[in-house]
Amino acid sequence: MTALTPQPPLPCEGEGETQTGALQAGAIHCAPTASPDPVGAQFIAPAGGDATSAIETRGLRKTYGRKVALHDLTLTVWPGEVFGFLGPNGAGKTTTIKILTGLVHATSGEARIFGRPVTDRRARAKVGYLPEHFRFHDWLTGARLLDFHGRLAGLSARERQARIPEVLGLVGLTGRGDERVRGYSKGMQQRLGLAQAILHRPDLVLLDEPSSALDPVGRREIRDLIRQLRADGVTVFLNSHLLGEVEMICDRVAIVDHGRVVRAGSLAEVVGGAPEVRIAVDRADRELLAALARHGEVLSIEPSEAGQMAIVLGISDPDQIPAVARTIVAQGVELYGLVPARRSLEEVFMSLVEGSEG
Amino acid sequence: MHALTIARFTVHEAISRRLVLSAFVLSLIFLALYAFGLSLLYNMSPAFREQGGDRSEVLAAGTILTVLGLYAVHFLSSFVALFLTVGAISSEIDSGTLHAVLARPIRRADVVVGRWLAYAGLIGLYVVFMSGAILSMAWLASGYQAFDAARTIGLMVLGALVLLTVSLFGSTLFSTLANGVISFTLFGLAWLGGLIEYIGNMVQNGGMVNLGIAISLLVPSDAIWKAASFYAQSPLFLAVGGTRGQVPFIGAVPPTLPLVIWTLAYPAVFLLLAARAFSRRDL
Numbered sequence: 001m002t003a004l005t006p007q008p009p010l011p012c013e014g015e016g017e018t019q020t021g022a023l024q025a026g027a028i029h030c031a032p033t034a035s036p037d038p039v040g041a042q043f044i045a046p047a048g049g050d051a052t053s054a055i056e057t058r059g060l061r062k063t064y065g066r067k068v069a070l071h072d073l074t075l076t077v078w079p080g081e082v083f084g085f086l087g088p089n090g091a092g093k094t095t096t097i098k099i100l101t102g103l104v105h106a107t108s109g110e111a112r113i114f115g116r117p118v119t120d121r122r123a124r125a126k127v128g129y130l131p132e133h134f135r136f137h138d139w140l141t142g143a144r145l146l147d148f149h150g151r152l153a154g155l156s157a158r159e160r161q162a163r164i165p166e167v168l169g170l171v172g173l174t175g176r177g178d179e180r181v182r183g184y185s186k187g188m189q190q191r192l193g194l195a196q197a198i199l200h201r202p203d204l205v206l207l208d209e210p211s212s213a214l215d216p217v218g219r220r221e222i223r224d225l226i227r228q229l230r231a232d233g234v235t236v237f238l239n240s241h242l243l244g245e246v247e248m249i250c251d252r253v254a255i256v257d258h259g260r261v262v263r264a265g266s267l268a269e270v271v272g273g274a275p276e277v278r279i280a281v282d283r284a285d286r287e288l289l290a291a292l293a294r295h296g297e298v299l300s301i302e303p304s305e306a307g308q309m310a311i312v313l314g315i316s317d318p319d320q321i322p323a324v325a326r327t328i329v330a331q332g333v334e335l336y337g338l339v340p341a342r343r344s345l346e347e348v349f350m351s352l353v354e355g356s357e358g
Numbered sequence: 359m360h361a362l363t364i365a366r367f368t369v370h371e372a373i374s375r376r377l378v379l380s381a382f383v384l385s386l387i388f389l390a391l392y393a394f395g396l397s398l399l400y401n402m403s404p405a406f407r408e409q410g411g412d413r414s415e416v417l418a419a420g421t422i423l424t425v426l427g428l429y430a431v432h433f434l435s436s437f438v439a440l441f442l443t444v445g446a447i448s449s450e451i452d453s454g455t456l457h458a459v460l461a462r463p464i465r466r467a468d469v470v471v472g473r474w475l476a477y478a479g480l481i482g483l484y485v486v487f488m489s490g491a492i493l494s495m496a497w498l499a500s501g502y503q504a505f506d507a508a509r510t511i512g513l514m515v516l517g518a519l520v521l522l523t524v525s526l527f528g529s530t531l532f533s534t535l536a537n538g539v540i541s542f543t544l545f546g547l548a549w550l551g552g553l554i555e556y557i558g559n560m561v562q563n564g565g566m567v568n569l570g571i572a573i574s575l576l577v578p579s580d581a582i583w584k585a586a587s588f589y590a591q592s593p594l595f596l597a598v599g600g601t602r603g604q605v606p607f608i609g610a611v612p613p614t615l616p617l618v619i620w621t622l623a624y625p626a627v628f629l630l631l632a633a634r635a636f637s638r639r640d641l
Contacts, residue, residue, distance in 0.1 A: 103457060
């Protein structure tokens with residue numbers, strides 16, 4: 001994949017998906033280009049801030065002096081879905097979550113939670129939040145800390161009394177509530193953070209790198225908890241750079257880079273939206289490549305170990321694969337292999353953000 | 359409503375971190391030392407024991423001793439007020455503990471006001487307890503009575519609140535360290551302003567007096583101490599002329615009404631500014 005790694009047309013990668021009609025509110029804000037599908041270039045988010053969306057941002061921008069943290073972020077998250085928000089460090093993921101929680105004020109643009117602007121504190125009533133580098137008042141016991149947060153969330157004394165042991169159980173901290181947070185391990189603190197995020201039975205949970213401090217067992221438990229939340233109809237917005245994790249639990253993802261969504265859609269759309277065919281032939285001459293280019297984009301050509309040429313062809317539709325085979329044969333080239341492959345999320349991610357860091 | 363939750367939490371924090379206990383123990387040590395000094399003076403000095411000496415001398419010494427004790431309390435409470443609030447908001451921003459709290463459906467002003475309520479209550483209790491103890495000891499030792507003990511204590515509380523609120527305001531804008539430097543400088547400046555005004559009066563230099571007054575308006579902590587100290591003097595001592603303006607840290611005249619009004623408004627103004635500044639800040 002090194003020889004001819006293509007530069008994908010970053011801002012408008014979403015068009016392929018829109019043709020399937022499944023973009024919904026993948027809501028990629030595209031720079032106007034010569035798109036074969038002009039409809040796809042527009043975000044299909046409902047106009048005027050639809051009250052049914054869990055999160056909706058439009059043209060969100062945040063600058064710190066001359067530094068642009070968020071460029072022009074437009075995305076929609078629907079109720080009940082687990083939404084993965086991916087991007088390299090510094091892409092604007094945490095800034096986005098901080099705007100949604102009211103911790104950071106956007107320079108321009110709009111952000112709504114369940115139809116309410118995030119500047120309205122009532123928008124946060126049904127939101128749970130686990131900060132990235134979260135720290136809690138460590139002189140409190142776990143249960144007292146949850147009690148404090150329960151009060152701020154507006155839970156009555158009776159509700160708190162019933163709910164606190166319950167959430168401690170949900171995050172695997174049963175029996176540890178009376179210990180001071182100071183004595184908790186990192187993993188336990190992260191669990192406590194999750195407990196406070198789901199304490200008030202929120203409709204939307206914003207998790208900023210929830211498993212970064214956890215061991216594999218802890219990560220698995222977090223995944224189970226997120227699945228449980230989804231089963232309960234809770235919307236989960238997950239900031240993560242752990243692609244495997246996102247692949248396992250997210251319904252839809254958005255890949256963000258330099259403060260912009262560069263691709264969004266269901267996991268299948270983002271990963272499988274552009275299937276590839278790996279072709280092994282005895283030679284790759286100009287005529288063959290020109291013929292292949294009619295089916296899709298030649299992504300790379302390298303000599304393989306067996307002395308053949310390995311070509312990776314990006315196609316828009318798996319139905320084209322037989323035609324690709326016929327084309328190769330018609331060129332009089334010896335065909336050794338033709339394997340349809342799906343790119344992993346990691347490959348998609350790397351191709352989208354490659355070279356953007358630093 | 360949420361401000362009260364934050365206030366309760368803050369008091370709980372102060373108790374839990376042994377802030378209250380250590381302040382209480384150290385205060386007792388200070389008071390014990392003061393009482394010991396007082397008893398030495400009243401029991402051993404022949405003039406005091408026999409009350410045979412010059413009556414006005416006894417009055418002057420009693421007044422100066424009491425006001426000195428209160429002056430120490432003024433300094434202590436100023437420092438306690440500054441230490442309490444110098445990182446009240448900034449340290450929580452730095453450690454990240456505020457993020458999860460502020461993501462709740464509360465106003466940022468709730469956090470600022472809640473913190474202020476808690477610290478104001480603690481510092482109020484501290485000043486009342488300490489200055490009350492000094493005045494009581496003076497009364498027990500020699501029957502000393504201040505001109506107006508209630509005003510003395512009230513004004514001292516107000517002086518501590520001035521510093522407390524300025525420093526709380528600073529902690530919404532600056533890092534803890536920067537705010538510490540700024541707040542202590544302001545405190546020192548107020549003290550210096552009082553001194554400049556005093557010397558200006560002594561050498562009859564109007565410019566110096568005005569400079570001192572301007573500084574007092576900026577941070578009225580020293581000016582309000584002077585007012586408190588005026589009411590702490592013995593009425594008999596005041597009747598025979600008081601310090602005649604010869605002791606720089608004791609007020610020779612009652613406070614003017616504008617000063618009292620400004621000092622009452624001061625914490626409210628800075629509390630408002632603090633809430634505003636914090637609400638606008640990105641975390």
